[in-house]
Amino acid sequence: MTDLRLRSLSAIDPTQVPLPHGTEVATRAEVALGPTFDGRVLPIGAVGRVTQVEGEQVWVDVVGVGVVELERRALHVRKQGQARYAARRFAAWQALEPTIVLRTVVGSRAWGLAEEHSDTDERGVFALPLAWTAGLCERTEDLVSLDGSQTYWEVEKAIRQGLRADPNTLEMLFVPGARATDELGRWLLEEREAFVSREVYGSFARYAVSQLRRLEQSARLAEHRAVVLAWLRAEPTLTLDAVAHKLAAATLSREPSAGEPSASSAHAPPPADLHRAKEYVKQLYRSLHDQALIPAADFASLVAHARESDASFELPRELRPKNAYNLLRLLYVAQDWLEHGAPEFAASGARRERLLAIKRSQVPLSEVLREAEELLPGLEEARTRTRLPRHPDVTRADRLLRRVRIELARRSFDGAATPWGEAAPPAPEAAWEEEP
Secondary structure, rough: EEOOOOOOOOOOOOOOOOOOOOOOOEEOOEOOOOOOHHHOEEOOOOEEEEEEEEOOOOEEEEEEEEEEEHHHEEEEEEHHHHHHHHHHHHHHHHHHHHHHEEEEEEEEHHHHHOOEEEEEEEEEOOOOHHHHHOOOOOOEEEEOOOOEEEEEHHHHHHHHHHOOOHHHHHHHHHHHEEEEEHHHHHHHHHHHHHHOOOOHHHHHHHHHHHHHHHHHHHHHHHHHHHHHHHHHHOOOOOOOOHHHHHHHHHHHHHOOOOOOOOHHHHHHOHHHHHHHHHHHHHHHHHHHHHHOOOOOOOOHHHHHHHHHHHOOOOHHHHOOHHHHHHHHHHHHHHHHHHHHHHOOOOHHHHHHHHHHHHHHHOOOOOHHHHHHHHHHHHHHHHHHHHOOOOOOHHHHHHHHHHHHHHHHHHHHHOOOOOOOOOOOOOOOOOOEEEOO
């Protein structure tokens, strides 16, 4: 195949590539953890995710163990695809960081919800030099720092996202303190009103509601997985169909519609519930396999694991308080924007205290989800009354992008020592690359 990205990467050594936060890694040899972990020894192939990197020291959240500090040489990227992605991401960052034209501190520090140990997250925009857009190579559209705290979008991608009223893009443009580091960034800030429309309702609410549904489902599944393992531990001869039947009857069955027999009276849950329950069981053993807790992604491995495990689980990533409080925050911002014509990203007063309580896990998830549902009618009412334009100003956004592209072409030929002129990073070249 032709590598239309940064460069040919067929000879990547997964033991040497940079390790972005979140990268899935595995141990290359047995590792003694010392007295902090009661002398526990990690076996070869123990799987975890990178949480921090300092020089040659890497902190890894190891499945079933916790966060441990390991030497880089003791680890390799678990999947070749991840190694290739990490190498490309790092190469892009090194080459294109000087082309950033707009920076904005976002996240809890922009929302008035930062605490002592809160991270500082930054988003923004970069502008590709002309030569990077002229060849066969696929355009680099994202720059992400190694620790994941900084994310920047290529100017055209940012404009297209803004036209869709993407919440992250609009936040990046409208949060007080957005800093243009170049004239191109200033142009974006000057034209940001072009992206504002009633689409705020669709994008913010749609995203928030989709996350709400995901949280509801994840909470339900997290509650049920220990139940499934307990059943298999007690009755290891149960089949997949039998477990699905028990799960649907006990926890997943919906209320019967008019004229439809209930699951209890018919002794069989509705087919849709049985299908959903079976898919959940399959999802469970696939997830355990991905975490290297079972040798294969199949029901037999799940049964064996049930007999040997204590059915304890860490809280799934999507159920962490960060996701719940951000869900409510998005709904608040959307409603304020629709009602008042201007966004207010920083929370204050009772609203701030409520969001902080959720962030600190002081509010049950079920209560957070219920509160989010209760906000939806008010959001719909705000949409019907808003004075925001029906659609974004596409013509204005198009003029902006053309202006930026023309300016980048001018800088490419004027000979100045800028990241878009004489000092521009070398453009990538297309290369033939065999499939690994």
